[in-house]
Amino acid sequence: MTTSRQLQVGTGRLAAGATALALVLVACGGGGDSDSSGGGRQKVTVAALPLTDAAALYIARDRGLFVKEGLDVTIQPVQQSIQALPALSKGQVDVIASANYVTFLQADEKGTLDLRILAEGVRTAPHMMDVLVPKDSSIKNAADLKGKTVAVNILNNIQSLTLNAILDQQGAGRPVYRQIAFPQMGPALQKGQVDAVHAVEPFDSAIQGELKARVLLDGGSAPVQSLPISGYVTTSDFAEKHAKAAAAFKRAIEAASKIAAQDPSAVRAELPKYTKVTADQAKTIDLPAYPATTDAAQLRRLTELMRKQGLLTKAIDPATLLVK
Numbered sequence: 001m002t003t004s005r006q007l008q009v010g011t012g013r014l015a016a017g018a019t020a021l022a023l024v025l026v027a028c029g030g031g032g033d034s035d036s037s038g039g040g041r042q043k044v045t046v047a048a049l050p051l052t053d054a055a056a057l058y059i060a061r062d063r064g065l066f067v068k069e070g071l072d073v074t075i076q077p078v079q080q081s082i083q084a085l086p087a088l089s090k091g092q093v094d095v096i097a098s099a100n101y102v103t104f105l106q107a108d109e110k111g112t113l114d115l116r117i118l119a120e121g122v123r124t125a126p127h128m129m130d131v132l133v134p135k136d137s138s139i140k141n142a143a144d145l146k147g148k149t150v151a152v153n154i155l156n157n158i159q160s161l162t163l164n165a166i167l168d169q170q171g172a173g174r175p176v177y178r179q180i181a182f183p184q185m186g187p188a189l190q191k192g193q194v195d196a197v198h199a200v201e202p203f204d205s206a207i208q209g210e211l212k213a214r215v216l217l218d219g220g221s222a223p224v225q226s227l228p229i230s231g232y233v234t235t236s237d238f239a240e241k242h243a244k245a246a247a248a249f250k251r252a253i254e255a256a257s258k259i260a261a262q263d264p265s266a267v268r269a270e271l272p273k274y275t276k277v278t279a280d281q282a283k284t285i286d287l288p289a290y291p292a293t294t295d296a297a298q299l300r301r302l303t304e305l306m307r308k309q310g311l312l313t314k315a316i317d318p319a320t321l322l323v324k
Contacts, residue, residue: 041072042245046095046232047084048075050275051182052201052287053098053122053230055267058274060256069248077274079181081230082154088235089113094242095249097121099233101302102157102311108321109312114236118246118323119253121230122288123298124162124220129200131163132189132213139195142166142217146173148195151180151188159198161309162224169223186211201285202277224305226289228298239323246323260290294322 044066048054057075060066066073078084081099085107088096096104098121108115122128131150133139139148145167152159160177167174175196180188185197186207198219199207207213220227232253239246260267267290268282277285291298299318306312 041067041070042242042248043072043074044095044245044249045074045076045093046097047078047081047087047093048097048274049078049081051098052128052267052271052275052285054274055270055287056119056121056253056256056260056290057097057232058270059259059266060252062270062273063256063259065252065255066249069252071245071248071252073249079183080154085113088233091235091237094238094245095232095234097232098230100154100158100230101228101299102161102306103154104233105303105306105316106311109314109316115321116234116236116239116246116323117294117299117318117321118232118234118239118250119257120228120291120294120299121232122228123291124224124227124229125287125289126220126225127204127215127218127286128288129159129198129219130204130208130215131196131198131217131219132204132207133196133216134189135212135214137195137214139216142170142172145175145196145216148175149178149193150175151185151194151197151199152177153179153182153198153200155179156311158229159219161305161311162219162227162229163198163217164309165224165305166217166219166221189213201287202271202275202281205281205285220288226298227305228291228295228302229288231294234323250323254292254294257290258292261292296322 048057061073076093081096082103084093084096087093104115107113155177164174178194182203185199185203188194189197190211264287267287271277271282272279296319303312303316303318
């Protein structure tokens with residue numbers, strides 16, 4: 001990713017689009033009971049973010065992978081996966097796609113959610129998320145971030161977790177994090193409300209293109225390279241009561257993730273359908289890694305890092321959370 005890239009995505013339009021996608025699940029009802037739909041297909045309701053993380057969900061939908069598995073999948077857009085957590089626990093949605101693991105692992109530990117992981121979403125890859133500063137910022141390196149304000153989508157979550165790990169390895173001090181939703185990060189940086197933003201695609205490229213923001217750090221660099229950061233999660237109740245539907249959904253997503261991993265153009269073709277990214281802009285966005293299988297050992301890297309930074313209070317074996 002180059003800092004001079006001209007991506008006229010429009011952080012304002014991204015903000016408006018994401019705000020319009022706010023989830024109103026109580027009004028919409030839920031798919032928790034997964035009753036059979038017309039044609040005998042099982043209904044599954046999925047909450048999803050308009051991020052590159054959810055590309056496999058849309059590939060599975062548009063390439064008929066869900067239908068092939070006998071599923072009738074309804075997608076409910078949401079701006080933050082944490083917004084859908086109460087709906088998931090109440091059975092108003094069956095699955096959350098592109099769910100950041102940190103939030104849901106914490107909820108599981110606290111007993112507010114009996115978590116099960118259906119499939120991995122994405123792992124970190126070079127420049128799929130970046131720490132950005134204004135082009136004329138006095139912040140020149142990692143050490144300069146100490147005590148500065150950095151915007152993250154959710155406090156004490158995957159962005160601060162990974163950035164802290166990067167800074168710790170470099171012997172740099174930590175910043176002060178401020179919670180700002182991805183669509184509002186560009187305006188906040190432009191107005192000087194924060195010193196830096198930790199943005200993911202497609203917002204990362206949009207902020208660079210509009211503000212000529214400078215990449216300070218690659219958020220997917222060592223020691224968090226190839227780290228699992230999001231997935232397709234459900235509850236033990238859904239996984240047990242609707243085991244066939246859960247297994248079918250898992251197969252469809254893993255098949256779609258394999259397509260995404262082998263053919264990035266398939267992802268780029270999907271992005272304009274569910275994000276505010278044009279086909280031309282999608283060609284240059286830096287994509288995350290799409291694992292075709294779920295690896296408990298890789299997930300353990302995440303849980304151990306969470307425990308090290310105090311985001312989990314005890315060790316956890318991710319293998320016990322995986323839907324087979």
